[in-house]
Amino acid sequence: MTWIKAPAGEPREKTRMTTFAEAFQRFADQFLPPNLSDAMHLRFQAAARSSQLGRENSLEFGDGGQHIVFVVRGATKLVAHASESRDQIVAFHFAGEVFTVPEPGNHSYSVSALKDCDILSFRWTDFSTLASSEPAVLRRLLETTMQSLRRCRENAIGLGRKTAGERIAVFLLGMAERIGSEQDGRIFLDLPMSRRDIAESLGLTIETVSRQLTKLKEEGVIQTAGRSGVILGARGHLRDRAGFLLEAA
């Protein structure tokens, strides 16, 4: 695997906070069953590769296969390259999450860092071999994959059928759920991604994202604090703008 798009030419390592052993331990705690034999534990460890990615560095998997990735620390985007300058962000992932990177086919995929990251990755062929006789690992992986599929489908609904305003509302609600911190009824968000990233995940342009955020601000639904801070008022107001099913409840 290789690094590309390194803004300063070289991948940064300035805030490396985890050793390989620590990283793997976090993965095991999070993902492997507690009663897994030491032997299997070691075999998984042997299959793992760790990477440190500085902001906007990306990880390309050159071997043409599918991969499993665990985010030890930081936040990532999974980017699909449709053609020159037409990228679509397929998913964001935060510390503690596991996801799969598809093998390149009609489009190629890469994982890149929203902020400094530690990442653990496995070739799918290796991981699959190890997991195949461990039902607990398979269940965990299935659960994770189903979660990704649900998110991807919800996203597809947005991309196919929602207006720009609705997409932004859905995005903010989703992020609030994943990385928001609640404090006396208001939700504080510190978005790790740029406007460009938001736009590329919602199938919009940065200008439209900006205009919609301004609109929400003017209407008093959100407040902003610097480039990355967003404060959501009553969640209901955003939900009303998300184009969800209005439940009779």
Add this chain to the structure above:
Amino acid sequence: MTWIKAPAGEPREKTRMTTFAEAFQRFADQFLPPNLSDAMHLRFQAAARSSQLGRENSLEFGDGGQHIVFVVRGATKLVAHASESRDQIVAFHFAGEVFTVPEPGNHSYSVSALKDCDILSFRWTDFSTLASSEPAVLRRLLETTMQSLRRCRENAIGLGRKTAGERIAVFLLGMAERIGSEQDGRIFLDLPMSRRDIAESLGLTIETVSRQLTKLKEEGVIQTAGRSGVILGARGHLRDRAGFLLEAA
């Protein structure tokens, strides 16, 4: 579960071709490992529910949970309801395929028949319990889910970043791969879905779908035969219009 949108008020059963036992046998042949014990086989059978769906009938899962569906015969669409008259088709599935139907959340999902169908469904809670100690079943399900995820992601790229023309080209190529029949270098497609279905799966309108097909016809890339027949000439010409990565190869 209940049927809705029955065009003639009642679900049709005119061409029921498979008994429950036959249907389950096809599922087992296709999806369960050959060496599965008779006891487990019976438990899976006990968890299965079969449905016959006439064209445009749909299956709603009223119990609020996730479901596993096997298409015994026919072809289905998985529809997400964003709000009144804004449906997004999330996936098409053909005979022999297995897929999951998400539980209703912000949007609700239903499975409906493109043509007369026999279907087998399982509540996820039941299926999951049975499969949890059968690595072979888990692997199969994981494989299926990953396949759905890959398709959903490719679709998301299209919905987010491709033009109407590109989406149609991608759609035709995908269908050619799944249900096309090749004959002296040309591929014959008999599309089971209407223009409306195509539009709802690609995030377009029927008019745009029609115009793009006309354009492809005028340009000699495809020929049409009646409403559902499409003949693709050299596949390369369609690929050129699909907005895929141009590989240096």
Add this chain to the structure above:
DNA sequence: CGCCTGCATTGACCTGGATCAAGGCACCTG
């Protein structure tokens, strides 16, 4: 602590595809 750089915002204009509105023609039915 003020300049510099690059993201973010705002404004003016344009366009691909949606919407609205007729026809046309496949396929069914009798």
Add this chain to the structure above:
DNA sequence: CAGGTGCCTTGATCCAGGTCAATGCAGGCG
């Protein structure tokens, strides 16, 4: 095989969001 019904196609117009073009401003660096 004539007549009807519901898709499908085609044409005219509109508009949400894209594109192009400044300007503003946060955060880093000398």
